[in-house]
Structure formats: C-alpha cells, structure tokens
Amino acid sequence: MTQLELGTETIQTALSLFKWFHRHPELALNEFETTKKIREVLESHRIDLLPNPLNTGVFAKIGGKKPGPLIALRADIDALPIGEESGLSYASETPNRMHACGHDFHLTNLLAAAIELKKIEHQLDGTVLLIFQPAEEAEHGAEKVVNTGLLTDVEAIFGLHVNPELPTGVIGVKVGNFNAAVDRIFVTFHGKGTHAAHPESGNDVIVATGEFIVSAQSIVSRNISPFEPSVVSITHIESGNTWNVLPNSSLLEGTVRSFDSQVRAKIKERLQELADGIAAANGITNEFRWVDGAPAVVNDHRLTKIVERVAKKQGFEVTELDPSMGGEDFSCYQQIIPGTFFNVGVGCAHPVHNSKFKVDPEAFKTSIPLFVALVKAYFEGSASDGQTILS
Ligand SMILES: [Zn+2]
Ligand SMILES: [Zn+2]
Incomplete structure (x- = not known):
C-alpha cells in the first residue's frame, strides 16, 4: 500500500464545503439545510443515495461492482446551541448556533472521501455504506439510524472525531474503552x-x-x-x-x-x-x-489495529489515547457490529463545545486520504484473507 495523496481540486472542494457547513450549523434533528446540501453533493457525483425514513441525515452507498464485504463509514452532522466567537471569516451565520464539536469537519471529510472513493468504485473489492448521522449531541441519532435496519449485513464500521488537543498530523487510537x-x-x-x-x-x-x-x-x-x-x-x-x-x-x-x-x-x-x-x-x-444514554464506545481490537497501521502508512503520527469519560453515540453501532472510533488532531487552544473552538483545515489534506486508504486496506485485507493488513 502506497501513501494516498489528494489533488488540489479535491482539497479546494473540501474546503469550500467545510466553510459552507460551518456557516450553516443546525441543531439535532433540525439538520434540514445540511441534509439538502449533502444530498446535492452526493447526487452531483452520481453517488447512490439510499432511502432514509428519518427526517434528516443521509445514507448512501459506493462500490458493489465486485464481490466483497459491506463496511460503513459514519459522520455526525449536527451543531450546538452556542454563540460563535471563533473570529473566523466563515463563522456561523445563525445566532446561538455553532459547529463547536467539529461535526462540520466530520461530514466534510466523509463527503470528500466519498467523492474520491466514487472515482475508484470499479476497483473496490466490496461496498461502502456512508452514514451522515443526525443528532449526535442530543436526541439519540445513532440509535435512530440503527433502528432503520440500515446496518444489517455491515461487517465493520469506522468513525472519527476531531481532537483539538492533538496537533494536526496526529491520529489518536485506543483498543477497548474509548468513551464512557x-x-x-x-x-x-x-x-x-x-x-x-x-x-x-x-x-x-x-x-x-x-x-x-x-x-x-x-x-x-x-x-x-x-x-x-x-x-x-x-x-x-x-x-x-x-x-x-x-x-x-x-x-x-x-x-x-x-x-x-x-x-x-x-x-x-x-x-x-x-x-x-x-x-x-x-x-x-x-x-x-x-x-439511559448511549452505552460506552468500546473499540474492536482488529479494526483499531487497521486504523493504526493505515494511519502510519499515510504519514500520521499515531498516539494511544486515554479513555474519555465523555460520551459518543457511535457506541450504538458497536452494539450490533464491530467498530472503531478514533481521533484526528486538529490542533486548537480551545476545547470542543467552546465558543472559540476551531479546527485546522490543513487536517483535511491527510484525513480525507486516510478514510479512502482505510476502505481500500480493509477490502484488500479481506480479499487476501486478512494476511496483509488485518494481522
Ligand atoms: Zn459534542
Ligand atoms: Zn462531537
């Protein structure tokens, strides 16, 4: 596996999408404009949308041209009731609404990775399910997605969260307990x-x-x-x-x-x-x-090692994180399928859920290819009976 790099066009697309999403934060279960925008972008790249019985969020699929496993990539899409004080030129245009938890980064990352994966769809030894999940911050979004039955037949799921305490270029992983x-x-x-x-x-x-x-x-x-x-x-x-x-x-x-x-x-x-x-x-x-809220995020050993290995190949420094007593409803997916949740460094002096929080957009240059490389590595590992990547 060689290191994947993005063209400047993809980076530019990602940055302009990111700025749009950052300007238009919406609260849990009210992500209507966000949903519309995600659908538009996916449709413009001829990516297959799947039916969604929920009012917000988007499900889509890439691959399936060759036999192979079905895996899922998840990004959350909601924002918080916080008045933004980041000073960014592309700050929130809605009073008391802010993408202060980086979900705009997560969804842009998944969108851009989807665009890249679509370009190589015929080479993929399997199918990728894209989950743009509503309502992570409140209202039990992951549980609602699970209850749609969408994840039947999915054999592994990956998700990421920005981490302001890690510098750009660093990935944080942890086998086992990750979020309480x-x-x-x-x-x-x-x-x-x-x-x-x-x-x-x-x-x-x-x-x-x-x-x-x-x-x-x-x-x-x-x-x-x-x-x-x-x-x-x-x-x-x-x-x-x-x-x-x-x-x-x-x-x-x-x-x-x-x-x-x-x-x-x-x-x-x-x-x-x-x-x-x-x-x-x-x-x-x-x-x-x-x-009852979301259960604990407990990361699958094999999948976490795949992330670690691919991230290193992609030029990231990989660090092992301590478990966090903060929660994440990614755990709802892990109740039914193995999954791993990891952190991407976006270096910021302010924590998530702070009115001055902002991510380093430079992080996209490495996080987007990481998602693409993860998918390829998983499929290649499965195709070669797990020996190349799954050890
Ligand atoms: Zn949050
Ligand atoms: Zn979050």
Missing part, C-alpha cells in the same frame, strides 16, 4: 413544607437533598472497584424560593459515566437505594428516574 456510557438521573424528594422557624411541624427536603448529594459520592469510592472508571456528578438542584419557608419538594439532576455494564447497573441500583433510604430516614417520599 452516558446516563442521566433525576431525583425528587416530596415532603410537607413548613415555616423555617418550626421544622418539627413538617419535613425538610433540603436536608434530604444535601444527604443525597454527599452520599451519591460514596458510590464510586465505596461500591465500585478502583480499577473500574466511573463518575457520578450531581449538576442541577432546585428547591425553595425564599429564606423563611421550608419547601414541599426538591429536584436533583445529574449524570453517571461508566464503561462496564455491571458497574453501570450497580451505580443505578445504589442511587435508587440511597434515594429510597434517605427519603425513609427523613419521613418523606421520593421519585427516582434513570434515563
């Missing part, structure tokens, strides 16, 4: 409100709330093995509205992050027990609600 499962909790304590000067005449839900906040922190330190990463964070509390009234109720909201499914279940169980126990001890009632 993201769950959400709500606890409400209900009691009998009373005069603050006469607490004995009612219940104090504020004290119960404080006990819950402190006790919840004991779960990770006392109930979970120190070798299993997990986080419980209470992030939102609401109760009362003045200084001399003990209120009737109190609400807590928070998030739980974990990798292992048994750890995840244990934390849920203990939070429920604590809420029940604290309510009983204070003579009040409670409601406990756990909302």
